Each structure stands twice: as C-alpha cells, then as structure tokens.
Amino acid sequence: MKTNSPSVALFIPCYVDQFYPQVGIATLELLEKLGCQVTYPSGQTCCGQPLANAGYARDTVGTARHFIETFNDYDYVVCPSGSCTLHVKEHFPTIAGLEKEQEALEHKIYELIEFITDVLKIEKLEGKFPHRVGFHSSCHGQRGLHLSSGSELNQPPYNKARKLLENLAGLEWVELSRTDECCGFGGTFAVTEEALSIQMGKDRLADHLEHKTEILTGGDMSCIMHLQGIATRSKQELKFLHLAEILNQALS
Amino acid sequence: MTHPENAAEFLKDSQKSKWHDETLWFVRDKRDKVSKGIPEWEQLRELASGIKDNVLANLANYLEEFERNTTKNGIIVHWAADSEEHNRLVLEILQQQNCTAVVKSKSILTEECHLNPYLEKHGVEVVDTDLGERIVQFLNQPPSHIVLPAIHLKKGEISELFHEKLHTEKGNEDPAYLTQAARVHLREKFFAAKVAITGVNFGIAETGEFVVCTNEGNADMGVHLAQVHIACMGIEKILPRRKDLGVFLRLLARSATGQPITNYNSHFRSPSTGKEIHIILVDNGRTAQLAREKFRNSLKCIRCGACMNTCPIYRRSGGFSYNSTVPGPIGSILSPGLDLKKHSSLPFASTLCGSCTDVCPVKINIHEQLYEWRQEVTKTQGEFAKGLSMKLANGIFKSPLAYKISGSLMRNAVKSLPNSLIYHPLNTWGKNRNLPDPPKESFQQWYRKNRS
Ligand code: SF4
Numbered sequence: 001m002k003t004n005s006p007s008v009a010l011f012i013p014c015y016v017d018q019f020y021p022q023v024g025i026a027t028l029e030l031l032e033k034l035g036c037q038v039t040y041p042s043g044q045t046c047c048g049q050p051l052a053n054a055g056y057a058r059d060t061v062g063t064a065r066h067f068i069e070t071f072n073d074y075d076y077v078v079c080p081s082g083s084c085t086l087h088v089k090e091h092f093p094t095i096a097g098l099e100k101e102q103e104a105l106e107h108k109i110y111e112l113i114e115f116i117t118d119v120l121k122i123e124k125l126e127g128k129f130p131h132r133v134g135f136h137s138s139c140h141g142q143r144g145l146h147l148s149s150g151s152e153l154n155q156p157p158y159n160k161a162r163k164l165l166e167n168l169a170g171l172e173w174v175e176l177s178r179t180d181e182c183c184g185f186g187g188t189f190a191v192t193e194e195a196l197s198i199q200m201g202k203d204r205l206a207d208h209l210e211h212k213t214e215i216l217t218g219g220d221m222s223c224i225m226h227l228q229g230i231a232t233r234s235k236q237e238l239k240f241l242h243l244a245e246i247l248n249q250a251l252s
Numbered sequence: 253m254t255h256p257e258n259a260a261e262f263l264k265d266s267q268k269s270k271w272h273d274e275t276l277w278f279v280r281d282k283r284d285k286v287s288k289g290i291p292e293w294e295q296l297r298e299l300a301s302g303i304k305d306n307v308l309a310n311l312a313n314y315l316e317e318f319e320r321n322t323t324k325n326g327i328i329v330h331w332a333a334d335s336e337e338h339n340r341l342v343l344e345i346l347q348q349q350n351c352t353a354v355v356k357s358k359s360i361l362t363e364e365c366h367l368n369p370y371l372e373k374h375g376v377e378v379v380d381t382d383l384g385e386r387i388v389q390f391l392n393q394p395p396s397h398i399v400l401p402a403i404h405l406k407k408g409e410i411s412e413l414f415h416e417k418l419h420t421e422k423g424n425e426d427p428a429y430l431t432q433a434a435r436v437h438l439r440e441k442f443f444a445a446k447v448a449i450t451g452v453n454f455g456i457a458e459t460g461e462f463v464v465c466t467n468e469g470n471a472d473m474g475v476h477l478a479q480v481h482i483a484c485m486g487i488e489k490i491l492p493r494r495k496d497l498g499v500f501l502r503l504l505a506r507s508a509t510g511q512p513i514t515n516y517n518s519h520f521r522s523p524s525t526g527k528e529i530h531i532i533l534v535d536n537g538r539t540a541q542l543a544r545e546k547f548r549n550s551l552k553c554i555r556c557g558a559c560m561n562t563c564p565i566y567r568r569s570g571g572f573s574y575n576s577t578v579p580g581p582i583g584s585i586l587s588p589g590l591d592l593k594k595h596s597s598l599p600f601a602s603t604l605c606g607s608c609t610d611v612c613p614v615k616i617n618i619h620e621q622l623y624e625w626r627q628e629v630t631k632t633q634g635e636f637a638k639g640l641s642m643k644l645a646n647g648i649f650k651s652p653l654a655y656k657i658s659g660s661l662m663r664n665a666v667k668s669l670p671n672s673l674i675y676h677p678l679n680t681w682g683k684n685r686n687l688p689d690p691p692k693e694s695f696q697q698w699y700r701k702n703r704s
Pocket residue numbers: 507552553554555556557558559560582608611612613614615616618
C-alpha cells in the first residue's frame with residue numbers, strides 16, 4: 001500500500017450492510033487493491049433517503065447531523081451506491097452549526113466508480129472477467145451524478161463504468177434497447193406503486209434477457225435487489241452482481 | 253381513485269399497456285434522434301429556459317406591454333382571474349354574436365377551464381376540430397395527453413367509433429380513410445360556425461401578435477371562416493420579442509413529436525376588416541404558482557408533452573390515471589398547486605428518475621419539484637400521505653427491506669441496526685418479488701471480525 005495516501009472512509013448503505021455484506025467487502029478489497037487506505041467508520045447508519053423521498057425530509061435532520069459528524073475526519077468518503085451518494089450531496093437538510101463540514105462533505109463524497117475514474121484517475125483496470133455483462137444504469141447515478149451520458153441529452157456518449165468493465169479480458173458488453181430506462185425501484189415507490197414498479201422491473205429484465213445478458217450488474221444494489229427479486233420469483237436464469245464484485249473478482 | 257389504483261387498473265390489460273408504452277417510447281425516440289441533429293440543442297434549451305425565467309420575473313410588465321400592443325393592433329383584450337370568469341367571458345362574446353355553434357382548436361386551457369360542458373349547458377354546441385380532440389369528444393372523454401389526446405385508443409377502437417358516429421365502413425381501420433371521413437364531417441362544422449376559439453402557444457409582448465402551432469391547420473381554417481376569433485391564453489405564454497420565437501419553435505416541434513417544424517405556425521396580429529379578435533388572458537392559479545418559489549418555474553412549460561412521452565410511469569399508467577387536465581410529470585407538479593388534497597398522490601407517482609427534467613426543452617427541474625411537493629403533501633397530510641404513513645407504519649416497517657425507513661433509526665441515528673425484523677410473505681414488497689436471502693452476518697459484523 002502507498003504511504004501517505006489519502007484516508008478513505010467507506011460508507012456502506014444500510015441495506016447493503018444488512019443484505020449484501022459481500023458488496024461491502026468487495027468495495028473495501030477493491031479500494032485496497034487500488035492502493036487506498038480504507039477505514040469503515042463504525043457507528044454509521046443510514047443517509048435518510050427513504051424517509052426524505054417519502055416526503056419526510058424534515059425528520060432526517062438527526063440522521064444527517066450524525067452522518068456529517070461520523071465522516072468529518074476523512075479526506076474522502078466512498079460509497080458503492082449512486083443513489084445514497086446523491087442524497088448526501090443534494091438532499092441533506094442544512095444542519096445548523098455544521099455548515100462548513102457539510103459543504104466539505106458534499107465535495108469529498110464519491111460513488112465508487114467515479115472515485116476510481118475521477119479521483120484515483122484510473123483509466124483502465126487489468127484483469128479478466130469472461131462473461132456477458134448487462135449494465136443497469138441507475139437513474140441517480142446517471143442523471144444525478146452524471147456517471148454516464150443520458151439518452152435524453154445531446155452530449156458525447158460516455159459511461160464511466162463501461163470504461164472500466166470493457167477493458168477486462170473476455171468481458172462482453174450487452175447492448176440494450178433502452179439503455180437508461182428506470183427499473184421501477186424508486187424507494188417507497190416500490191411499495192406505494194407496487195403494480196407499476198413490478199411492470200417496470202419486468203420490462204427491464206426482458207430487455208436484458210432478449211439481449212442475452214448473463215450477469216446483470218450496476219452501481220446501485222437497490223435497483224438490483226428489486227430486479228433480482230422479480231427475476232427469482234419468476235425463476236429467470238440471470239445472475240446479479242454489483243460492479244464492485246465484478247471488478248474485485250477480475251483483479252484477483 | 254389514487255394514482256396507484258388507476259395505474260394497477262391500467263396495467264391489467266397487459267397487451268394494451270405494453271402497446272401504450274411502446275407507442276409513446278417511439279415518439280420519445282423520434283425526439284431523441286431529431287434533437288441530436290441540432291448540435292446546439294443543449295444551448296437552445298438553456299436559452300429558452302433563460303428567456304422564460306426572465307418572463308416570469310417580469311411577468312406584469314410584459315403582460316401590460318402585450319395588452320398595449322394587442323389593443324393598438326385592434327384586438328380586444330379581456331382578463332380572467334379564474335376558469336369561471338374565463339367561461340363567462342367566452343359565453344358573453346358568443347351571446348353578443350347570437351352564436352350557438354363554435355369550433356375550437358388547440359386549447360388545453362379551455363380543457364383546464366372545462367369550457368365545453370359550460371357552453372353546452374348554455375345551449376352552445378362546441379366542436380373540437382383537431383382529430384384527436386374530436387375523437388375523445390365523441391367518447392365524452394377528456395384528452396389523455398396534451399399533444400396526443402387520443403393516444404390511449406387503438407386504431408380499431410377509432411374505426412368502431414367512426415362507424416357509429418360518422419357511418420364509416422365497419423372494420424375499415426385505414427388511418428387515411430378515417431381521417432378523410434373526419435375531415436368531411438368537420439368541414440360542415442367549420443362552415444356553420446360564426447365564432448372560432450383557439451388556444452395560444454406564444455404571445456409576443458413587443459408586437460402584440462400571437463402564435464398558434466398546429467399540425468392539421470384547423471386553427472386557421474376555423475378562424476378564417478368565422479366572424480369572430482376568441483383566443484384563450486394563459487398569462488405565462490408571453491415571450492418578450494418576436495425573435496425569441498426562433499428558439500421556441502425549434503424546440504417545440506422537435507420535443508413534441510420529433511418533427512423538425514410544426515406544420516402550421518400561424519401568426520395573428522390584427523383582425524381583418526369587419527371581423528373581431530378577442531384575447532382572454534387567464535390566471536386560474538398561475539399567479540399563486542408564481543408566488544411559490546420552489547414551484548414557480550413550472551410555469552415555463554410550453555406544453556410540448558415530451559415529459560409524458562419519456563415518463564416510464566405515464567407510459568405504463570396512461571393519462572387518465574392522473575385525474576387532472578395536464579397529466580404526466582408536469583401535471584404532477586402543476587395540479588397539486590390547484591388542489592393539493594385531490595392530487596396528493598401525484599407527486600408520488602414517480603421514481604424521481606429525472607428523465608423528465610433532462611428531456612424538458614425549457615429545463616424545468618420537474619423531478620426536484622416532485623420531491624418538494626412530497627414534502628408539502630406530508631405536511632398537510634393529503635389523502636395520499638395519510639395512506640402512505642399508514643403503510644410506512646404498518647406494512648413496510650415490518651419488512652426487513654424497509655427497516656431503514658424506521659423513524660427511530662432516522663431520528664435517533666441509532667448505532668446498530670435491528671437484526672431481527674420479520675419478513676412477512678404477504679407484505680407489498682413480497683407480492684411479486686423475492687427478498688434477498690439473509691446473509692449470516694452483516695458487513696459491520698464481518699468488518700469487526702476481520703479488520704479491527
Ligand atoms: S414540462 Fe417541459 S417537457 Fe413537459 S410539457 Fe412542459 S415543456 Fe414539455
């Protein structure tokens with residue numbers, strides 16, 4: 001490991017912590033392989049997004065304050081979720097007395113992939129992953145954090161995750177019909193608009209199946225949990241992995 | 253009925269809802285392709301957004317300038333504070349003309365004011381002359397989309413309807429044949445109408461002219477045959493200068509249908525000799541919206557419908573599921589301003605995916621306003637929020653998926669997460685989805701064992 005490398009704090013979203021510890025582990029190991037000095041600050045909880053998106057942002061002041069304090073002493077905060085990262089950056093309520101710390105946090109928190117490409121400035125990763133991989137573009141990662149170009153905008157196409165994945169030996173990138181349509185998770189939407197949520201998920205899966213995706217991946221485990229939930233219920237032969245898991249496996 | 257209930261109903265006919273999704277996606281895709289042919293597309297959007305911001309910031313001045321110049325041009329200007337006043341003004345003009353049959357083209361505003369039933373109640377026959385509008389009028393339905401009002405109907409349904417109403421051949425679904433039949437039918441109505449009503453896409457303050465954009469040319473047809481033209485215009489439709497039109501006409505057609513230009517961009521400036529033009533400037537909640545800082549810029553909307561075509565919810569739930577004149581994402585941020593209680597489920601009819609915001613030609617931050625309306629709805633506990641908090645309290649809290657939503661977790665920022673939440677197989681999440689298999693330990697536990 002490099003000496004005097006910046007200190008990186010891992011922020012593991014609560015549902016990843018509880019349901020997908022392997023994604024947390026992969027994130028940690030991957031960052032370490034890339035030479036980072038990583039700590040997981042204990043005592044971290046949740047970013048408050050589910051409550052805020054349900055219309056109760058005013059009840060997330062305590063959560064936000066706790067979050068800012070927990071991650072204050074690190075150079076970077078890295079999170080394997082575009083959605084939670086975006087929430088911290090854009091939707092935290094302003095916390096009285098911590099304005100400076102809050103502003104600093106907004107600038108030092110990164111989603112995992114953008115941390116690799118934009119902060120560590122890694123252009124390509126050497127490794128192999130001989131599989132057909134279909135990428136699910138999470139809306140908050142794409143339209144919120146601009147991790148890839150959106151089909152709505154007139155801009156040169158780019159995709160930070162694709163850049164890293166495509167360089168892996170043997171990996172086949174799956175071209176989809178609708179490259180960035182929402183999967184229908186949407187937090188509370190998944191339960192308040194259950195019928196729509198399911199239909200949207202089924203439509204995304206159909207696109208992947210039609211184009212022979214073997215492993216469906218993405219940067220947000222919440223989308224994947226939803227898609228995987230529908231796929232397993234309907235006994236579809238798809239595998240699901242977080243980007244961190246693919247990259248970490250490829251590099252070992 | 254709330255949006256989720258309507259959406260679930262719409263999805264029951266899976267073939268039709270799939271067709272609806274694909275039809276609108278086709279329009280969105282066409283818009284993508286044609287917009288990418290304009291290298292300065294994003295600058296155009298920026299410019300349009302800036303022009304509209306300026307209009308909203310100086311609305312009173314521009315409106316007065318518009319009134320001065322239209323009056324100078326010989327147009328009669330009326331002001332309506334709300335839909336009742338608007339409807340009354342229209343009726344008064346009709347009565348002065350002893351007119352009992354009017355033709356109408358391109359006006360969502362008159363839909364918003366429910367003008368048709370009002371006039372019919374007062375003995376006036378109203379004929380919507382645009383094909384899609386006429387179709388839904390035959391069915392006694394409101395439009396389901398602001399640009400494609402009959403998009404919820406398939407060819408076969410229209411063929412059947414025309415067979416019944418216009419005596420076309422049974423089973424003939426040829427669009428050209430059906431359109432021709434509607435034309436012949438409408439021609440009679442055009443000849444008979446003394447007064448024609450149109451909407452307004454853009455009112456130009458500098459010149460006192462206004463522009464109506466149509467693909468079928470019915471606004472012109474109606475207006476030129478009639479003695480009197482009544483133009484109904486929302487007060488936010490102002491543009492400062494004629495040259496601003498260049499920006500908006502390029503954006504409007506491409507965003508709406510993927511056409512490079514609308515077929516007829518008709519400019520009206522002064523009445524021909526012996527004829528009259530009336531403009532009714534309508535507020536109907538717009539100044540109230542203007543006063544709401546977070547929601548003000550929803551008034552920049554040029555009603556292109558692109559946010560509907562792109563919306564994964566709209567495409568799969570149909571326009572009627574919103575229960576408001578303007579459906580889809582923009583409707584979901586406008587309607588709560590008119591009646592928060594009635595429309596309380598609309599801000600939640602979204603995953604906040606943000607596609608609407610990126611597609612919008614005037615850069616309205618639609619998905620952020622949906623988020624903000626949610627905060628408002630829960631404050632006043634609209635009908636939907638009550639149901640929502642019940643759901644949060646009952647069903648969702650008990651599922652491991654949603655333990656993270658727990659209020660105590662949020663408020664007290666507890667140090668460790670509850671591990672023993674019970675999975676109810678019958679809760680909403682689990683109806684059509686499995687939950688991940690619970691791992692033997694959480695990441696936190698793993699970390700404690702392996703790294704500290
Ligand atoms: S909000 Fe934007 S995209 Fe939607 S109809 Fe209005 S102008 Fe078009």
